Amino acid sequence: MDAVVIQDVSKRFGNTRAVNQLTLSVQPGEILGFLGTNGAGKTTTIKMLLGLIVPDGGSIRVLGGDPREASARSRIGFMPETAAYYPFLNLHELLFFYGGLCGMSRAAVRERADGLIERVGLGAAAGRLLKTYSKGMLQRAGIVQALLHDPELLILDEPLTGLDPLARIHFRDLILELREQGKTVFFSSHELTEAELICDRVAILKQGELVVCGAMHAIAGDGERNLERIFLNVLDTDTAKKGVLA
Amino acid sequence: MKQWLLQVAALSELSVLELYRRKDLVVVFLLAIVILLPAAFLAPFGVSGASRYISELAMLLIWLFSIIIGLGVSARLFPPEFESRTIYPLLAKPVARGTVVFGKYLGALTASVSALLVFYLAYAVLVGVRQGEWFTPILFQAVLLHVGFLIIITALTLLGSLVMTPSAALTLSALTVVGMLVFGQRLPALAAAQTGARRWVLYAIHWFAPHVEFFDLRQRLVHAWPCVEWRVCLAVLVYAVCYAGLCLVLAGWAFRRKRL
Numbered sequence: 051m052d053a054v055v056i057q058d059v060s061k062r063f064g065n066t067r068a069v070n071q072l073t074l075s076v077q078p079g080e081i082l083g084f085l086g087t088n089g090a091g092k093t094t095t096i097k098m099l100l101g102l103i104v105p106d107g108g109s110i111r112v113l114g115g116d117p118r119e120a121s122a123r124s125r126i127g128f129m130p131e132t133a134a135y136y137p138f139l140n141l142h143e144l145l146f147f148y149g150g151l152c153g154m155s156r157a158a159v160r161e162r163a164d165g166l167i168e169r170v171g172l173g174a175a176a177g178r179l180l181k182t183y184s185k186g187m188l189q190r191a192g193i194v195q196a197l198l199h200d201p202e203l204l205i206l207d208e209p210l211t212g213l214d215p216l217a218r219i220h221f222r223d224l225i226l227e228l229r230e231q232g233k234t235v236f237f238s239s240h241e242l243t244e245a246e247l248i249c250d251r252v253a254i255l256k257q258g259e260l261v262v263c264g265a266m267h268a269i270a271g272d273g274e275r276n277l278e279r280i281f282l283n284v285l286d287t288d289t290a291k292k293g294v295l296a
Numbered sequence: 297m298k299q300w301l302l303q304v305a306a307l308s309e310l311s312v313l314e315l316y317r318r319k320d321l322v323v324v325f326l327l328a329i330v331i332l333l334p335a336a337f338l339a340p341f342g343v344s345g346a347s348r349y350i351s352e353l354a355m356l357l358i359w360l361f362s363i364i365i366g367l368g369v370s371a372r373l374f375p376p377e378f379e380s381r382t383i384y385p386l387l388a389k390p391v392a393r394g395t396v397v398f399g400k401y402l403g404a405l406t407a408s409v410s411a412l413l414v415f416y417l418a419y420a421v422l423v424g425v426r427q428g429e430w431f432t433p434i435l436f437q438a439v440l441l442h443v444g445f446l447i448i449i450t451a452l453t454l455l456g457s458l459v460m461t462p463s464a465a466l467t468l469s470a471l472t473v474v475g476m477l478v479f480g481q482r483l484p485a486l487a488a489a490q491t492g493a494r495r496w497v498l499y500a501i502h503w504f505a506p507h508v509e510f511f512d513l514r515q516r517l518v519h520a521w522p523c524v525e526w527r528v529c530l531a532v533l534v535y536a537v538c539y540a541g542l543c544l545v546l547a548g549w550a551f552r553r554k555r556l
Contacts, residue, residue: 100388101556124390134380138317150306151389153299
């Protein structure tokens with residue numbers, strides 16, 4: 051059974067077509083890079099995967115269930131694009147809060163959180179209020195809250211925003227480690243180089259429609275082009291039109 | 297059930313922590329001092345009834361501050377979640393939207409009631425020191441019904457904050473609460489004196505607006521009148537719970553329909 055099945059899904063906001071007849075699946079234990087320019091429909095798709103908004107047409111199954119049901123969401127970890135958490139809490143309190151929402155006792159949260167906090171290098175800052183955190187630290191706090199309840203599927207919306215090069219390497223290692231543990235990762239990003247390094251497959255969205263989906267070696271064709279070139283090519287940008295990529 | 301309780305506890309704790317961390321508690325204590333100071337320094341100068349006058353002033357301030365805190369805390373339960381986008385990771389967790397509404401409401405109520413208890417403690421000390429009457433049954437009833445008042449106004453404002461802008465919700469709730477405190481008891485008589493559409497508008501207000509005047513025991517408390525019958529007290533509290541329950545059901549419905 052696929053971890054994520056998106057079948058003919060469409061979503062409109064007024065006259066704007068955000069997602070149009072999107073069909074996509076993600077296999078268990080796979081890292082899928084979900085790519086596209088701003089406004090391509092990535093975040094709308096993620097919101098539908100989390101049951102936050104309802105598609106106008108089509109169906110979505112996540113880990114065999116409807117994401118609008120709490121039982122399905124209990125197996126999903128989500129890291130939002132904007133690392134906005136409650137500035138008046140410290141990291142421990144934030145994790146107690148999210149753990150409580152997942153039905154975890156304080157003891158269970160403490161047991162699980164300590165290792166994760168150390169893993170992302172926030173051990174020394176865990177007692178500080180989040181309003182004192184840098185953007186990169188908030189991103190790392192975001193990955194901890196997403197992993198807190200040990201989810202089977204991880205949905206990451208632009209997770210590399212604000213991370214310095216070292217933190218990116220650590221983050222990449224963490225994602226690969228999660229794959230080793232059998233987790234499925236749905237990874238939305240603008241960072242083509244990072245996506246190329248860690249993703250098993252990529253899906254490229256353009257104006258709400260899926261234009262490319264497949265393994266890197268399969269979509270590259272001649273085997274020489276990198277993801278950046280493929281991305282520019284399929285999006286048919288001005289650069290591509292000028293024949294730079296020819 | 298255990299998971300639901302853990303979720304409600306987490307959501308309530310968040311609202312209470314927010315009140316404390318945003319230094320609102322300091323404001324609460326400052327307000328308590330504002331209540332105590334006149335009583336502590338204004339001597340009656342032998343004028344009969346001056347102590348009661350001071351008590352009445354203190355009670356008026358308690359009601360005023362409790363309205364400000366109750367409305368202020370509940371009006372900002374949801375709007376900041378949408379503005380700062382913390383609503384997304386929250387709703388991505390396995391929690392039902394109805395539970396989010398209820399948990400946050402409970403937090404706002406706990407925060408408001410804790411502030412109210414500080415005020416009444418200050419009032420009790422004031423009355424005890426000046427008049428030698430410590431924690432009378434009527435004071436207990438006044439506190440209990442004041443909690444009933446907060447049960448209603450926090451639910452009403454929460455509902456308003458989900459269907460209109462925070463400032464509009466705050467203004468409308470404040471107008472409703474103050475209007476009903478002043479005119480609530482006289483509404484049927486006012487309606488009966490009118491004709492045509494005005495009569496039906498007043499009757500509609502009478503039937504649908506929250507009768508917060510039921511919870512106001514200030515006069516009984518200040519003038520040391522006898523307690524209200526306990527069954528009446530209980531009936532009024534049941535009314536508060538039912539009215540708040542209806543507001544929360546509507547708030548849950550509005551929250552489910554809210555565009556994310």
